[in-house]
Amino acid sequence: MRTALVYHEEMTAARLLWDDPECEIERPERLTAAVERLQQGGLEQRCLQLAAREASEAELGLVHRSDPPGATHHRGHRLGRASTQPAPVLKTELPTCLSFTTGWMGEGTVSPEYVSLLRGTQALSTEELQALSGQYDAVYFHPSTFHCARLAAGAALQLVDAVLTGTAHNGFALVRPPGHHSQRAAANGFCVFNNVAIAARYAQKQHGVCRILIVDWDVHHGQGIQYIFEDDPSVLYFSWHRYEHGRFWPYLRESDADAVGLGPGRGFTVNLPWNQVGMGNADYMAAFLHVLLPVAFEFDPELVLISAGFDSAIGDPEGQMQATPECFAHLTQLLQVLAGGRVCAVLEVTGSKGGSLAGCQGAVRGGLLYLAGRPAWAGGTLPRSQPCLVVSLFSPCSQGGYHLESLSQCVCMVVKALLGDPAPPLLGPMVPQHSALESIQSVWAAQAPHWTSLWQQGSTPTLSLSTCSPERRPSAVSPGGPKGKAAEAQTSAVLSSLLDQLHLYTTPPVRTVIALTAPAAALVLPPEVLHQEGSAPPEETQAWARLHEALTQDTAFTALGKVLHLLNGILDGQVSSGIVTTPVAAPTLEVVLRQGLSHGAQRVFCVALGQLDRPPDLANDGRTLWLNIRGKEAAALSTFHVSVPLSGTTGGFLSCILALVLPLAYGFQPDLVLVALGPAHGLQDPQAALLAALLRGPAGGRVLVLVEQESTCQLVGVLARVLHGEPPPSLGPFSMASPDDLQALVHLRGQLEAQWEMLQLLLECHELVA
Numbered sequence: 001m002r003t004a005l006v007y008h009e010e011m012t013a014a015r016l017l018w019d020d021p022e023c024e025i026e027r028p029e030r031l032t033a034a035v036e037r038l039q040q041g042g043l044e045q046r047c048l049q050l051a052a053r054e055a056s057e058a059e060l061g062l063v064h065r066s067d068p069p070g071a072t073h074h075r076g077h078r079l080g081r082a083s084t085q086p087a088p089v090l091k092t093e094l095p096t097c098l099s100f101t102t103g104w105m106g107e108g109t110v111s112p113e114y115v116s117l118l119r120g121t122q123a124l125s126t127e128e129l130q131a132l133s134g135q136y137d138a139v140y141f142h143p144s145t146f147h148c149a150r151l152a153a154g155a156a157l158q159l160v161d162a163v164l165t166g167t168a169h170n171g172f173a174l175v176r177p178p179g180h181h182s183q184r185a186a187a188n189g190f191c192v193f194n195n196v197a198i199a200a201r202y203a204q205k206q207h208g209v210c211r212i213l214i215v216d217w218d219v220h221h222g223q224g225i226q227y228i229f230e231d232d233p234s235v236l237y238f239s240w241h242r243y244e245h246g247r248f249w250p251y252l253r254e255s256d257a258d259a260v261g262l263g264p265g266r267g268f269t270v271n272l273p274w275n276q277v278g279m280g281n282a283d284y285m286a287a288f289l290h291v292l293l294p295v296a297f298e299f300d301p302e303l304v305l306i307s308a309g310f311d312s313a314i315g316d317p318e319g320q321m322q323a324t325p326e327c328f329a330h331l332t333q334l335l336q337v338l339a340g341g342r343v344c345a346v347l348e349v350t351g352s353k354g355g356s357l358a359g360c361q362g363a364v365r366g367g368l369l370y371l372a373g374r375p376a377w378a379g380g381t382l383p384r385s386q387p388c389l390v391v392s393l394f395s396p397c398s399q400g401g402y403h404l405e406s407l408s409q410c411v412c413m414v415v416k417a418l419l420g421d422p423a424p425p426l427l428g429p430m431v432p433q434h435s436a437l438e439s440i441q442s443v444w445a446a447q448a449p450h451w452t453s454l455w456q457q458g459s460t461p462t463l464s465l466s467t468c469s470p471e472r473r474p475s476a477v478s479p480g481g482p483k484g485k486a487a488e489a490q491t492s493a494v495l496s497s498l499l500d501q502l503h504l505y506t507t508p509p510v511r512t513v514i515a516l517t518a519p520a521a522a523l524v525l526p527p528e529v530l531h532q533e534g535s536a537p538p539e540e541t542q543a544w545a546r547l548h549e550a551l552t553q554d555t556a557f558t559a560l561g562k563v564l565h566l567l568n569g570i571l572d573g574q575v576s577s578g579i580v581t582t583p584v585a586a587p588t589l590e591v592v593l594r595q596g597l598s599h600g601a602q603r604v605f606c607v608a609l610g611q612l613d614r615p616p617d618l619a620n621d622g623r624t625l626w627l628n629i630r631g632k633e634a635a636a637l638s639t640f641h642v643s644v645p646l647s648g649t650t651g652g653f654l655s656c657i658l659a660l661v662l663p664l665a666y667g668f669q670p671d672l673v674l675v676a677l678g679p680a681h682g683l684q685d686p687q688a689a690l691l692a693a694l695l696r697g698p699a700g701g702r703v704l705v706l707v708e709q710e711s712t713c714q715l716v717g718v719l720a721r722v723l724h725g726e727p728p729p730s731l732g733p734f735s736m737a738s739p740d741d742l743q744a745l746v747h748l749r750g751q752l753e754a755q756w757e758m759l760q761l762l763l764e765c766h767e768l769v770a
């Protein structure tokens, strides 16, 4: 994958020139740290490096332009649209329990044209800059702000150009200042120009792209983006954010789940408010699997823009969340199956100032969770040869404690995912918090009228649409738990003990291997996909072949030797993933599974497609999760043996993957995924490709695919490409799931959700099917 990295050193020029505790966290070092980290990790060199250009004033004007005459406020009245829309629902129709005016600039006042105003800041004195800054919420200006902000917006435009002209497949714009709080005529929350919003409009205008998905995973609500596109159905804006029932900045009523957009844009704003701090990997994954992805697939974007802020990661004192860096690689991978992989990440913030432990209580809890839920491979079982590097998330800081570098780690994780590297396995227990499920439920309730994939699976709302608590008033709750020396010392001790125990997965030297039993001239593969020549030693192969008569036959025996060799490569950490063709998938799968379990894998997730039965004498010890996808079978024979029907509709297939297969897979935390396409598997190539692409996630990219020889060359080719990190082909137009598909899904969820918490949705199951 060619990944563009857009940056310009001059974006570090702007800095705070006076005392302002609120703004001092937005510092140039945060950007330079991320860039240095990318260089150290050898990632920058792997990317197509582009120097950012300045956005022109016309380009800035795509978003930042004066209100049309007669508009009473800056929202909901874009140029080119008559102001005949219904009044903004949020302002008039819903009970007011929070101030609507916080964070709004210029309402009822005549402001000078915004871009000209900013142009003028270049010549202002420090005192004048400070006075102007004071007119906005959490903003500071510097003489170089205008230049930096134009570079930031321009970097996003260059990235869009590179991806939409095919120069790059995807990319990351490392920018400063951030953009997502910036509004048509107002700076806000360190943001001057709305980089991502400008990029979206530019993609539409310059490149003729129509549907754009904006994913804002920053911990703050990007209210600026929401306002700009709130009545526009061509831009789907998704944001999760720390909300705490409205008690967290920017304290907006319209950050809640029931703000879904206005007029024709209803349903195209998706807000997921977090009402508690401490949301972690399981919560973020649940949000993507149960909310964002179903909606996103139905929307079918042509381009994905990420408002990539990392204050939502562990260690950020503002956000107080617990998602670990590798989580952002998974989020990126999940988005890469959309829009043909055209994903542009634009930095919002890289996280707040480190160095102090006072605000890092969340980090400690996260660290403890790391240890509690450490998967088997971190204990040294896998890989056998232990080439695992110990990479510390923490580094000593001047106070003698440790501070998280999770912010720059996160940037690296996203860039690695964009480059196609497998994502390290998610750490920690995969159990979403109750509060997260409540938030997800509130989004479902609010969005169900707008999205087939939600109302089909969802019930009538049981919770109120709003998660805003009228009795609670915005209060200045200071981030961070207990303060003081004792707590800090304890925190430091825990973090330093983590240093010894946290292992990060290292990327195997070979990403994808293909082992064929017969030469296939028609197969077109990326040059980096290796053809495996080697086989396991004949004695080893013979020993296993005794298990089944069928395995002793010529081609079957050859295939067995090859698959055992590939499996060894995967278990040794030399190879990430691979495909083997065999004339007899069923017995070969059984051997691979048994060999995997006896040679280092603690848990194997086995996805069997078509006529492949679970070996009856396989121990039901919880080390194998066997999932059949075939026919019309819906049965949970045990916690670890599940049959799911193969749906004929795209909606049904997606629901099966997103609502069942991936929650099971991520909940199981396997260290190996086996996929077997057996006789009569019935999968279309794009379905198989999507499944394989998404199954790269749960086991750190360790996926072994067995394909029965009757399958086509095209299928083998597309599987090799997605395992290698290329985006899967489109499933085709969205079609609604059939009632049977939904019945099966609801039935299975009802049976399994007690044991598999990633399946939980807080729905009343018996009410579900209409």
Ligand code: Q9C
Pocket (backbone or CB within 6 Å): 022, 138, 178, 179, 180, 181, 189, 190, 191, 218, 220, 249, 309, 311, 348, 349
């Ligand atoms: N006491 C971004 O993350 N903090 N901006 C307000 C109120 C402002 C964050 C605190 C945070 C702005 C891009």
Ligand code: ZN
Pocket (backbone or CB within 6 Å): 218, 219, 220, 309, 311, 348, 349
């Ligand atoms: Zn933020």
